[in-house]
Amino acid sequence: MNLPKVALFPLLDSAEPLRKRAPAVDEYGKALSDFMMIVPGLRDKPRQLIQQTLYDIHAALACFQHAVVFAEFNLKLNLLWVSIRPLHGIRLEIANAVQLRVPGARLVSHI
Secondary structure: OOOOOOOOOEOOOOOOOHHHHOOOEOOOOOEOEEEEEEOOOHHHOOHHHHHHHHHHHHHHHHOOOOOEEEEEEEOOOOEEEEEEOOOOOHHHHHHHHHHHHOOOOEEOOOO
16 A cells, blocks of 8 residues: 555654654645554564554555645554644544554544
8 A cells, every 4th residue: 555645664763853754844834733642562562463553554544645744653652643734623533543443542642
């Protein structure tokens, strides 16, 4: 599955902070919104389960290509970061879609 606007991969250790990698504005200069989800204990699961979980997250985000601009999963922290276009109600829609595919996923921050 190819998602041109979403980069989703396990990140074990990056030299560059997330605030420098995650976009703050879209291609038109409009400010983006962000949210985080945690998948408790994922890093301690068997590799096959980790891969399946990442695939499930990717599949959930694929349904929102119009809104998701950037997504990254930090396996060390069990943390999913998602940058989205600020569309009314989209944050909860995306979080719910991820939770349907990954029931253990929890929304960390929401405004």
